[in-house]
Amino acid sequence: GDSVTQTEGPVTVSESESLIINCTYSATSIAYPNLFWYVRYPGEGLQLLLKVITAGQKGSSRGFEATYNKETTSFHLQKASVQESDSAVYYCALGDQDYNQGKLIFGQGTKLSIKP
Amino acid sequence: DMKVTQMPRYLIKRMGENVLLECGQDMSHETMYWYRQDPGLGLQLIYISYDVDSNSEGDIPKGYRVSRKKREHFSLILDSAKTNQTSVYFCASSFSRDWGSGEQYFGPGTRLTVL
Numbered sequence: 001g002d003s004v005t006q007t008e009g010p011v012t013v014s015e016s017e018s019l020i021i022n023c024t025y026s027a028t029s030i031a032y033p034n035l036f037w038y039v040r041y042p043g044e045g046l047q048l049l050l051k052v053i054t055a056g057q058k059g060s061s062r063g064f065e066a067t068y069n070k071e072t073t074s075f076h077l078q079k080a081s082v083q084e085s086d087s088a089v090y091y092c093a094l095g096d097q098d099y100n101q102g103k104l105i106f107g108q109g110t111k112l113s114i115k116p
Numbered sequence: 117d118m119k120v121t122q123m124p125r126y127l128i129k130r131m132g133e134n135v136l137l138e139c140g141q142d143m144s145h146e147t148m149y150w151y152r153q154d155p156g157l158g159l160q161l162i163y164i165s166y167d168v169d170s171n172s173e174g175d176i177p178k179g180y181r182v183s184r185k186k187r188e189h190f191s192l193i194l195d196s197a198k199t200n201q202t203s204v205y206f207c208a209s210s211f212s213r214d215w216g217s218g219e220q221y222f223g224p225g226t227r228l229t230v231l
Binding site: 004034036038040043044045046047048051053091093095101102103104105106107108109 | 120147149151153156157158159161164166172174206208210212217218219220221222223224225
């Protein structure tokens with residue numbers, strides 16, 4: 001079936017250090033997957049951080065980057081230097097470009113804490 | 117102001133009681149969603165609504181029903197709540213034209229505990 005697996009949390013990183021949160025997907029019934037990273041800050045709802053709909057392309061937002069790798073079925077989230085304000089829960093998600101009727105498949109979320 | 121609201125934010129109920137979770141959005145989105153998230157699992161889709169009175173089961177609809185009588189409101193109802201329905205419930209909304217873009221707007225969640 002279709003699924004998303006990401007780094008088991010919680011993850012703690014020191015401020016100004018680099019970050020990678022792994023995400024791999026299985027899209028057995030989706031011909032053209034779209035990939036997304038959502039973020040949920042404390043007390044708020046999930047919000048779209050970045051998206052990539054074409055394999056081989058990179059998406060970026062707020063200093064975060066993720067590259068859609070079709071060969072390894074991965075979409076890892078990276079940031080070169082984290083800030084305390086990046087503390088949040090990060091969700092990787094998979095969608096269907098052609099026939100999704102609005103549905104997304106989410107990973108379990110990775111809670112990130114930044115040490116000052 | 118683009119916003120999805122959920123009420124209540126926290127709720128404690130006893131097994132067998134009825135539960136009503138409410139969701140509102142001010143963006144005139146046609147599509148609205150109810151998800152639940154349990155520890156260690158991703159968000160699971162309970163129901164999706166494509167507009168007023170146009171609702172469709174998601175992946176885990178058993179034990180739930182929904183109501184959408186106005187475009188801006190979407191309710192999740194648990195008739196006779198069970199302990200295994202203890203979870204965090206998220207409501208979301210989107211324009212149907214944005215399905216491919218994956219842009220959904222989420223509420224802050226309701227933490228439901230069923231004792």
